[in-house]
Amino acid sequence: MNYGLYQSAGGVLSNLHEFQVISNNLANTQTTGFKADLALAQQRLPERLESGTPVDPQLLLERLGGGQLATPTMIEFIQGSLAQTGSSTDVAIDGKGLFVVGPERGATEESSALTRDGRFSLNADNQLVMSATGWNLLDDRNQPIELDQGAFEIDENGTIHQGGEEVATIAMRRVEHPDALEKLGDGLLRATSESGPATADTTSTVRQGYLEDSTVNPIIAMKDLMELSRALEANVRMMQYQDLLMGQAAGTLGKVT
Structure with a gap:
């Protein structure tokens, strides 16, 4: 040889x-x-x-x-830098957290995915969905977030307020080793055995009207x-x-x- x-x-x-x-x-x-x-x-x-x-x-x-x-x-x-957009449906995470998105109502842990892409929009049913995929942004009960017509605010904890009431709280997850997450395409991520399971994140904050730039x-x-x-x-x-x-x-x- x-x-x-x-x-x-x-x-x-x-x-x-x-x-x-x-x-x-x-x-x-x-x-x-x-x-x-x-x-x-x-x-x-x-x-x-x-x-x-x-x-x-x-x-x-x-x-x-x-x-x-x-x-x-x-x-x-x-952490990527945060750029202000002024759009109420644009959301960025400051910290290690991840949004949870799912392709259908009541998505399971197996069918849902994680993402840092905070470009959301309202679909025909007035649900917050991921602009890149159309997947639903999920709340802390693993359900799609449906809003009424009109303005809404999202506080730093991810709680959505509309008409003076709390409508839902955006689910945020984190993993122990995010460098080992699996990329699925279209900004979607999945937890692996190396990354550790996705658990509730209580340390990251949410910024409405901002998007996170590429790193x-x-x-x-x-x-x-x-x-x-x-x-x-x-x-x-x-x-x-x-x-x-x-x-x-x-x-x-x-x-x-």
Whole structure:
């Protein structure tokens, strides 16, 4: 096996994975409530250690190491800046909390999802729904929030007031490890075994008339892409160089008599 060729190929695959993650981040610089993904990689063990081969190490290969492997991404779950919109149906969370949305009345924990996208609107039934998906914003009883015609206010605890009465309280959840949440698309998130279950959040506050900006810094992301392009180019050149050496070696050995 050409050890160096496989190492360079592993580097190319890792670079391509990181390139895809950063490109997706860049595409979401204007997406409300978007949390950037972190592309991670790990050092692969040398072949002898990974396979458990009970032989003395070949010192040169041992020094080369085992190369690099891409690993699953993590969410960089940090607070985005809040931008004032003035719309009463726009809501932002200040803190680690998450809105709960569901596709149908009386959504269960299994069918509901979490989101930081606070762009809501009123549907034909005068229910607050997520503008991107049409899913219902759920209250603390796991029910859609239905309002009367007219103005309404949302306080920092998520309680909705209309006509001098409390209409509903917006459900907010949190997980112990939000960086391990699963992204479902359209701004939807789901708790995983790694993130821990979604439980009631009593520490975050709600800001009516605001939206949370994406956490992606386009300048840093572009810089990372440029550096990544150079690393990818170097790994590809190394693969070509090692392929050339293998061809020369095969030609030389074929002439030996």
